[in-house]
Amino acid sequence: MCIRDREKDVKGNPIPDVITDIGWNLAITTESLISEFIGLTESISNNPVEWTSYANLNNPYTEPRKIPSGFSDKLTTFHRLILTKIVVPEKVKMACAKYVEEELGVFYTESSSARLDELFADSNTTTPIIFILSQGADPTEQLLSLIHICRCRRYAVC
Numbered sequence: 001m002c003i004r005d006r007e008k009d010v011k012g013n014p015i016p017d018v019i020t021d022i023g024w025n026l027a028i029t030t031e032s033l034i035s036e037f038i039g040l041t042e043s044i045s046n047n048p049v050e051w052t053s054y055a056n057l058n059n060p061y062t063e064p065r066k067i068p069s070g071f072s073d074k075l076t077t078f079h080r081l082i083l084t085k086i087v088v089p090e091k092v093k094m095a096c097a098k099y100v101e102e103e104l105g106v107f108y109t110e111s112s113s114a115r116l117d118e119l120f121a122d123s124n125t126t127t128p129i130i131f132i133l134s135q136g137a138d139p140t141e142q143l144l145s146l147i148h149i150c151r152c153r154r155y156a157v158c
Contacts, residue, residue: 014045018055019087027086034082036074043069055087061095077102116146 013024050068
């Protein structure tokens with residue numbers, strides 16, 4: 001557990017319009033726990049214009065050479081994810097997708113569009129079709145269409 005004077009930490013944020021107070025506290029904590037980040041808060045304090053420019057990039061994670069103050073040479077791809085969380089937390093999802101693509105391959109970042117008729121052919125009473133849905137996804141119409149096409153008399157949608 002890391003205990004600090006929160007008021008002191010927040011007041012020390014040199015660019016609060018760019019880095020949130022949570023991000024600044026994360027920078028302080030990360031700097032104390034991961035050696036590659038030593039000097040990060042000092043660099044942000046001494047180079048606010050450079051760090052603001054970095055934060056304003058479309059996807060800072062994908063442009064490691066633009067990380068200010070020589071941090072580009074110190075940080076691994078995973079460290080760049082941490083830096084993204086500190087500087088631009090709203091871009092972490094995009095950075096994570098790129099990280100997975102770089103480390104594991106594009107196969108793991110592209111969504112596959114399985115055809116329900118093929119899935120149905122591979123299923124049976126002991127091998128059901130299970131949907132893991134993301135927000136906004138609704139396969140109901142495709143399921144009803146499949147039921148109509150297959151003329152299934154008994155079906156269950158859970």
